[in-house]
Amino acid sequence: MIASRRQSLKHGPGRLVVDGRDQTVTRKAQFAFRPSRRQERELHTLLRVCREVYNAALQERRDAYRLAGETIRWQHQFNQIKHLKGVRDDALAYGIQPLRGAIMRCDEAMQAFFDRIKHGETPGFPRFKGAQRFNTACWDEPTSWKLRDDRRTLYIQGVGDIRLPKSAARQVGRMLGKGGRPVTLTVTRRRSGPRHLSRWVWRATVAFNDVAVEPTTPSEGEGSLVGADRGIKVTLATSSGEMLTMPRYVAAQREHLAELERAQARCVKFSREWKRLGRQIARGRRKAANQVDNWAREQAATLVGGFGILAVEDLELRNMTRSARGTVEEPGSKVAQKQGLNRELQDAALGKLTIRICVKAESAGRRVWMVNPSNTSRACSQCSHTDRANRPDQATFSCTACGYEANADLNAAANIADRGRTAETDWKVAGAPSLPRRKSRRRPRTDTELTQAA
Ligand SMILES: [Zn+2]
Numbered sequence: 001m002i003a004s005r006r007q008s009l010k011h012g013p014g015r016l017v018v019d020g021r022d023q024t025v026t027r028k029a030q031f032a033f034r035p036s037r038r039q040e041r042e043l044h045t046l047l048r049v050c051r052e053v054y055n056a057a058l059q060e061r062r063d064a065y066r067l068a069g070e071t072i073r074w075q076h077q078f079n080q081i082k083h084l085k086g087v088r089d090d091a092l093a094y095g096i097q098p099l100r101g102a103i104m105r106c107d108e109a110m111q112a113f114f115d116r117i118k119h120g121e122t123p124g125f126p127r128f129k130g131a132q133r134f135n136t137a138c139w140d141e142p143t144s145w146k147l148r149d150d151r152r153t154l155y156i157q158g159v160g161d162i163r164l165p166k167s168a169a170r171q172v173g174r175m176l177g178k179g180g181r182p183v184t185l186t187v188t189r190r191r192s193g194p195r196h197l198s199r200w201v202w203r204a205t206v207a208f209n210d211v212a213v214e215p216t217t218p219s220e221g222e223g224s225l226v227g228a229d230r231g232i233k234v235t236l237a238t239s240s241g242e243m244l245t246m247p248r249y250v251a252a253q254r255e256h257l258a259e260l261e262r263a264q265a266r267c268v269k270f271s272r273e274w275k276r277l278g279r280q281i282a283r284g285r286r287k288a289a290n291q292v293d294n295w296a297r298e299q300a301a302t303l304v305g306g307f308g309i310l311a312v313e314d315l316e317l318r319n320m321t322r323s324a325r326g327t328v329e330e331p332g333s334k335v336a337q338k339q340g341l342n343r344e345l346q347d348a349a350l351g352k353l354t355i356r357i358c359v360k361a362e363s364a365g366r367r368v369w370m371v372n373p374s375n376t377s378r379a380c381s382q383c384s385h386t387d388r389a390n391r392p393d394q395a396t397f398s399c400t401a402c403g404y405e406a407n408a409d410l411n412a413a414a415n416i417a418d419r420g421r422t423a424e425t426d427w428k429v430a431g432a433p434s435l436p437r438r439k440s441r442r443r444p445r446t447d448t449e450l451t452q453a454a
Contacts, residue, residue, distance in 0.1 A: 001025075002358040003435050008370070011430060014423030015314060018361045018368035019435045024210045025362050026183075029175055031168030032203050033154065040200065042159040043137075047189065049091045050102040051134040057106040058126055074107040094158035095144025098137045105138070139185040147172060147182050147206070154204065156187075172206065180208030215365035218308040225309040225424065227417025228357075229376065229409055230350045233394065236299060237409035239417035240306070244299055246292070246349055253288040257281060292349045300356035304364050311420025312354055314370035371419035380404055381414035 001007075001022060008015040035043055057077050064070040081096050081103075091099065109126035117123045139145050144157040152169035154162045164172065175182075186205040191198050218224055220240075227239035236244040260281050267274035303310060361368045377397075379386040385401035392398055397411040406414075427433070 001435060001437060002355075002362060002368075007436060009427070009433060009435060012423040012426035013419040014311065014369040014371040016367065016423070016427060016435065017370055018358050018366065020361065020365040020367045021434050022213055022362055022365075024179070024212055026207060026209050027175060027180065027211045027363075028205050028207050029168070029171040030203065030205045031164065031171055032201060033162055033164055033168060035159070035162050035202060039159050039162060040202075043156075043187065043189070043202065045090075046094050046098060046156075046158060047134060047137055048131070049094065050098055050137045051129055051131065053091070053099045053102040054106050054134065055128045057103045058109070058128060061106070061110055062125070071110075074103055077103045077106075094156075097139040097141055097144040097157075101138035101140055104140060105136075135190065136186060136188045138187075142181075142183055142185075145185050147176070151176060154185075154206075156185075168204075175206075175208040175211055178212040178214075180211040182206050183209050211363075213363045213365060216305070218304075218364075218366070219306050220308070222308045224307045225311060225417055225420055226303060226307040227311045227371075227413045227415070227420055228303065228313075229412040229416050230313060230315070230353075231409045231412075234409045235349060236353065237407070237413045238303070239410070239413040241410060243407070243409060246295055253284060253291065257284045257288065260284065293352055296349060296352035296356045299353060300360045303357060304360040304366055307366070309367045309369070309420065309424060310357055310361060311369045311371050311416050311423070312357065313373035313376065313416060315350070315354075315373060367424070369420045369423050371416055371423060373416075376412045376415040376419075377408060379415050381406070381411050381418065 001018070003009070003015075003017045005015075008017050009019075010016075060077070061072045064072045078100055081099050084091055084099075106126070113123055113126055146155050147153070148155055148161065151173045152164045152166075154164055156162065184205075184207040188203045188205075190201045190203070192201045193199060220226075225239075229237045231237055233245075234243045235246045236242075238244075260277055264274055264277040264281065267277065358368050360366075375386050378388055378390055380390060380397075380399040380402060382404040383399060383402040385399055387400055389400050390397060391408055395408055397404075397406045397408040399405070404411075
């Protein structure tokens with residue numbers, strides 16, 4: 001498991017987030033698929049029904065909150081689904097799972113709203129979703145859908161058997177081959193191509209529990225530890241002396257995007273040209289995000305392949321968690337544009353790198369420490385003298401006490417490795433405790449509910 005801030009274990013200057021003791025992990029298969037014409041019609045109808053449920057659930061919560069100051073719980077709304085029987089059998093044709101999924105999404109939106117209030121941010125009440133803005137259906141339990149035994153057919157209730165493309169079947173087969181048990185399904189649609197030729201692109205994500213891990217031996221030995229420092233110029237510097245910089249193509253994409261955004265700003269809002277540019281920008285962003293993700297995967301694989309213990313800075317990266325502001329792939333409206341694309345992609349890369357390191361470490365049996373990042377760039381890695389003057393410019397580190405000179409990023413990486421080592425020692429002194437395993441949040445369904453809804 002990858003521990004959240006709350007679940008992690010504090011030892012010395014670090015938090016243990018991956019303890020490398022999992023036998024099985026949760027993994028996702030993500031793939032595009034092409035439904036038949038009839039299946040596509042059904043999928044569109046399914047999304048319309050889910051949207052209706054989402055909006056109805058939101059309406060009820062809005063009224064309850066505005067008129068009575070009350071909060072309605074999802075359990076209550078789940079129970080209402082059964083009343084659709086005989087009234088809206090068309091909605092129930094897809095089973096109750098996707099309808100519950102819509103209610104849970106509404107619940108998440110409300111939770112995010114209350115969180116924003118709690119943190120003193122602009123609350124912004126969750127909005128009703130128009131047809132253009134509701135493109136995802138989710139099944140939080142393995143009912144109303146399944147992967148057929150041939151491992152290349154996805155069955156969805158009310159839609160039918162969807163033949164998966166080869167690459168998807170391979171992904172699914174790999175998960176099943178490692179003992180994976182399919183638990184949740186998400187289906188998303190997106191329009192693609194120029195307007196008069198556009199078609200729908202369908203994607204599915206299947207999450208598997210109980211996927212067996214494949215422990216490997218790090219090339220530098222079991223006890224080897226590496227510290228990694230994020231930077232602005234050098235994206236990642238490691239205590240083993242490597243400096244990794246995100247490749248230029250991302251920068252090129254960035255400049256191209258910035259240009260498109262300036263062009264769009266000059267257009268009449270909602271004009272044909274404005275929309276065209278909008279689509280182009282969305283495409284470019286997706287591309288840049290994919291490139292960043294691929295890069296992060298590669299670097300993480302290298303680091304995890306080499307070392308037994310990994311130490312990274314404990315940073316509050318907005319992109320590490322899904323937030324109301326959106327992610328790079330699906331930005332919240334306009335917020336992203338205001339914050340400079342440059343920093344955004346940089347942050348995304350660092351966030352993704354951290355996540356990828358954790359994910360890879362989890363299945364390779366490594367430990368990951370998130371260490372306190374304060375003063376890592378100002379302290380001397382040789383004598384630990386800490387002074388702002390130690391860093392005369394962005395690239396150089398020059399200790400005013402002992403005279404040690406080094407590249408500033410490498411010095412910081414060495415400090416991070418030191419903190420990781422201290423944390424590791426403290427942890428071992430404490431008896432090397434395991435991370436607490438979290439319980440599933442999914443609610444088991446009773447038989448009576450099944451029969452009532454069927
Ligand atoms: Zn020094």
